[in-house]
Amino acid sequence: MATVRVGEVEVGRVQVGGGVQIAYARVGHGPPLVLVHGAGLDGRMWQPQLAGLADEFTVVAWDEPGAGRSSDLPAGFGLVDFAHCLGAVIEALRLGPAHVSGLSWGGTVALELYRHRPELVRTLILADTYAGWKGSLPPEEVAARAEGAKRMLAVPREKFDPTLPGLFAGDPPAAFVPLLGTMAHDVRPETMGAQLLMMAEADQRDLLPAITVPTLLLWGEFDARSPLSVAHAFQDAIAHTELVVLPGAGHVSNLETPERFNRAVREFCRAHA
Template identity: 45%
Template sequence: MGAVTVSGLKVTYRRAGSGDPLVLLHGGFGFDSRSWGPQLDALDDEFDVVAWDAPGCGGSDDPPESFSMEQYADSLAEFTKALNLTRPHILGLSFGGALALALYARRRTLPRSLILAGAYAGWAGSLPADEVQRRVKLISEDVTQPPDDWLPKYLPGMLTESAPREMAERTLALMSGIHPRASLTMLRAMANADLRGILPDIDVPTLVLHGERDARSPLAVGKELHTKIPASKLVVLPGVGHLSNIEAADAFNSEVRTFLRSLSSPIRP
């Protein structure tokens, strides 16, 4: 584990390999850089893979309760600068996908490419208002309780019922590291984010990678992102749920590798 200070906060991360930089942005619900284990282990032969713990996740400090999606994005930009990552590829899953879009909106020349996995244009930008309200109410009530009392009921939204039991148990263990107060901060940021306006302006190569059976970010959300982002590529992983990087790691890694290899021209400063 490494650590840097950005926006006045300690931010921890995992790093492996060498090559073009690839920054991995995890989802919410207690996930952190550990959820990218299958990618850190498989893509490090070709890329400098960096998985951060977002503020309020893993070993990172909790941010102020008022932290917005824009502030998460600014912290991410500072993080890439602190690690001297020049025009990194940005791969975000779920909340991390929305964060990747927010980063692009704030620092358009920073990402070399975007990979949006099980992503949203923010909840306000991808879900009906009543569904956003339902999620906010439910999670706000649950997160005040002991994690063991409520986290298991969210697991079916992350993986399909065909996922091996051991995989489900490992995923639940990852989720149990949740920072309750910081998760409410992340929840508010995600619920209020509406990044639809930036989608038509994205002019870096973009891969929309979505699980066919994603119950958290339905496939229709991924298709909408693909429709609105010019020249984006949509890949649907059959039979896979929200955490496609875990449930179908080999297929996920293959699609990421194929996409990034197609961008083989040298990085421009």
């Protein structure tokens, strides 16, 4: 494990099985809060949380395998492998049990971590996410999204566009447009295609009633990709849940309404310290 410091942020890498190197950013002191980013993004999407919550928590945002500064996806890598890598990072940094927060695809990874390594999870914070597309969306919607992912992979790299429809309730927040552009430029098509096809096949509904840790559901009021009906299905299936709806926000609610997002996370983690 190698680390450097950039201002207050520790930037490091963890070597896990199969030669996979995983990069992370770590800042702050206090109870550990691990942030798991969405598909087509990387750990930089959590900038407002790294900046806004480090006064009270040890905040860690990884770049998952195949994204950001981490190494490429190995052949045959699956959802369970993402979960095992996330667990390896939590163990290597001696963070567990941690508050684990995932947005969109990142929430699906966080759920899979809980399936295999529940001892590493203090609480779950599931933001605008799914129990896999198959587990949360109508079959016709899953089929349409899977077909869209295949078309995305079929275009030449210079024409590849990682932007998915319905990420924000309105225009992307102006303060984060440069960041979003940089992350989009750095997306690896093979990674994003693999993520989306894994989501199309994933169905974690069997896991939800087995979750015993406190769980926060954070949802944008106008999320078009994972509508509020999905949040209510989580709420019905998981025993110890709290739902917070973020007014005016869409799917990437941590960037669209960061102050409200951070406040909800802070209050929930305090309550379950």
